[in-house]
Amino acid sequence: MSQTAPEIEELIRLLGKLPGLGPRSARRAVLHLARRREQLLQPLATALAEVAEKARPCAICGNVDIGEICNVCADPDRDPSTLCVVEEVGDLWAMERAGAFRGRYHVLGGVLSALDGVGPEELRIPFLVERARAPEVTEVVLALNATVDGQTTAHVIAEALSGADVRVTSLAKGVPVGGELDYLDDGTISAALGARREI
C-alpha cells in the first residue's frame, strides 16, 4: 500500500487502535467513510473534533462528559445522600442505562493492584472518604465488578470508610435475570443460595 496517501494511512492506523477494529477492518471503515462523505465522514470528523475539544473527566465523580462538572453531578434532582462507587466510566454508563440508581457516583478509574503500582491515591480513595464525610451522605454503594481485584478493592474501600458515619453496601450477588442454573458457575450458585430471601 505504498501508493496510498500518508493522510489516509494515518487514519487507518489510528482507527485500527479502537477496540473491536483491527488494521483490516479499519481499512474497510475508511473505504466506507470515503463512500459516505456527506452523510458520515464529515459529520464524524465534526463530532470527534467537538468531543476532543470539550470532553473531560468530571472534577467531582470522574465521569466523562462535556464541561467541568458532569450532568449527573450537576443535576439538582439526584439524591446527594447516596454515593455509588464504580471501577470505570463504562460501569457508570451501564448503571445509568439500567436507570435504577438516583444518587451520585464516584469513578475509581481502575482497581487496586500492587503489581501495576495502583494504590489508593491513584483511585482517589482519600477523596472518596472526604466526600463520604459530608453531612448529607448516608450510604456508599460499592458497585465493583465481582472479580477478585474488584472485591479486594471493595474491602479496602470499606475499611477506609469505617471512620465515616455511613452505611457501606455492595451490589447483591446471585442468579442474573434470565439466567439458567445449569449454565451458572458454582460460585454464583453458592452466593445466590447463601443470600436467599423470603418470597
Added chain:
Amino acid sequence: MSQTAPEIEELIRLLGKLPGLGPRSARRAVLHLARRREQLLQPLATALAEVAEKARPCAICGNVDIGEICNVCADPDRDPSTLCVVEEVGDLWAMERAGAFRGRYHVLGGVLSALDGVGPEELRIPFLVERARAPEVTEVVLALNATVDGQTTAHVIAEALSGADVRVTSLAKGVPVGGELDYLDDGTISAALGARREI
C-alpha cells in the same frame, strides 16, 4: 443514557455506523478514546478532519486518494498499456497490496444490477471504453469478483470493449494458494481442472 452530553451521544451514534462496530462497541470505543486523549482522541480527530477535507475520488480511475488525481494515475513509472478493472476501491487496494500489477486502474464503483438501477453509465463503462481506445492501451484486465454479478458485468464490459483494439483478459480461476481440495467447492475444482496447465 439521557445523562450523557449530546455531543458524546452523537459521536457514539456515528461511530456505530462504521462496519464492524455496533452501538455497544461504539460506546466502548468512545470510552477508550476518552481515556487516551493525547495519544488517540486528538490525533484521530485531526486525521479524520484532514481526510474529510482532502480525500476525493480520482478523476481518472475512481481510486480514493488525496488530490484531484490519485498516486497510481500520477505515477509516471506505472505501465500505461494495461488497465485493470475492479469493482470497488477496496479491490484496487487489495491488488496494490499484492504488488503484482504495475499498470493503471479503473474502479467501476459496483456491478451492473437491473434491480438496483445500476447501468453502464453509473459504472463509467463508456469512460472505460474511451480510455481503452487510447493508442498506448493494449490490454484490459477484468479483475472482478468471481460472483454471478461480477461475471455478468465482466461479460458486458468485454462486449463494450469489442470495438476497441485491445486484449481483454480476466484473472485466472483456480485453487487459491494454500487451498486444500477437500475444502474447495465443486465450481472451483471444475474451473481449476478446465484451466489446467503444463508444469
